[in-house]
Amino acid sequence: MAGMAGMAGMTGMTGSAGSVGFPQSAGEGGTTEPYAEALLAGVAASMPPIGLEDVPELMSRMDHKYIVTTATMARLAAELGERFLALAIEGRRQFRYTSTYFDTPCLLTYHQHRQDRRRRFKLRTRTYLDGGGRWLELKLSGGRGSTDKHRIPYDSVPGDTLTDEALDFVRDTLLGELHLIAPETLEPVLATDYKRVTLIDRSGTARLTCDTGLMFRDGQGSAPARGDLVLLESKSVDGKALVDKVLRGLGVRPVSVSKYCLAVAALLEQPANRWQPVLRRYLVHRPSPRHLAATRAPGAEPGGLLTAAAERRDRLA
Template sequence: MSRRLLAAMTGALSQLPPITLDKVLAESELQTRVDRKYLVPIATFVELVTRLRDRFGVLEIDGQRSFRYESVYFDTPSLGLYRQHVQRRRYRYKVRTRSYLDSGECSFEVKLKGNRSETVKSRMPYSLADRARLTEPAWEFLAEQLRTAYGVGIVDRLQPALTTTYRRSTLVDRVEHARMTCDVDLRFFDGRASVDVLPAAVLVESKTAGRAGAADLVLRELQVRPIQVSKYCVAAALLNPQLRANPWHRTLRQLTRSG
């Protein structure tokens, strides 16, 4: 992360009161939600936080407001789950482990596309040592989620496809049950190649129970429009240029444009 970007983010987030992890989990743990994603230039991000400072707080743990994340995504050898998303299949899903590197905690997560464009996320605690493989309890958990949501079984055995790392700050709306995550310093790698993205911007995700939240309305005022982006899908497309990636062509250019 560039020093300019780090200084700007740190200064912007210093305007917000701290919120504890317990409060985040108690008030804003949206597992069934609507996600709206934005690529926000750093100057616009500073203005966004300034306009929201009387309403939002920021997650703070041991004086830190930015945390290191790692996600390992699993797919079939032919990237069948990726192709489901390219084809906009009604029943599509992602499978990953999510590691919180600063605390050493980890979870296994299944993200399903639900009705009305909702994202339904289910997760279970996981061993950090197992984050790059699927244990038998993970297979059983995945199978149960697919049976319950879609009435189907696991089509094929899954294997690690790629890894993403980034730094995240989490903002919480103290008026409504909504959350906003702010990611920088993204890196994608798969054992053969790696790609660094977001040179001068913040990937903002607004997570609400349905209708647009306060952050979405401010971003609209700032003339920032939602984009179609999935970390896994854009990572797979950047690391495998031969893949069809029609839904994300514009986003791919934005993510890799130099700042």
């Protein structure tokens, strides 16, 4: 991992690895320059590859999230040494993702997360733009702090649409797993776009996802994350992964964040006191819905997301 040691030395201009909690802002409003994306391309290239068919699914797991500078990311990669492998598919190690999230007209699932309800869920479609198709995913949080993910293939359906089969899947899973009655109405709320590098512990019990270039959009506006930060998610069977230990040693604490909740808070001006520190540090700017222009991010889907966003703004106004 000598190459990673060199990267650690080259990234000093982007922040200190000792940043505790949240990195300091890189100037007024941060930067959209893709420093972190370039660094992660080097990190992934420096590690041995592993094919998708050899990656354990970890559908039930403990998750810890972190927001780190490029300097911290480089030091973390150097500390991991030869313990981790980089997911590689057809020679590619950095992948584009688009997720569309569904909620009720009154944003029930958002407020359940904001209030830290013991039993809660998130519903989304996830599209793997560089291969891998599309899935409908239902993420469940129970009383043990664990996350269970259930999903079905969704290749033939637009990402902002719920079919009758999808609604049956949601109803059956919520009732069977959390003893919850599914909401009568679920509609597309917003989408997220980002690039991801996935690092796999050779033991098969943990993985680390590294996201950069995050963009929130709801059909009427968008909000980009800073390009010099990385959103990490450490996923393991017991919540005690090597990554968590190394980051603690670097002075970095986990943060309680959700892409969906950050996006709702940023775009829809919903109550979000618990996430204000993250919003201030992670986003380049936080737009006001009153001044959002009708924009469309690359890869955005027309139809349901745009219509639902306009109707929701009218209801919440």
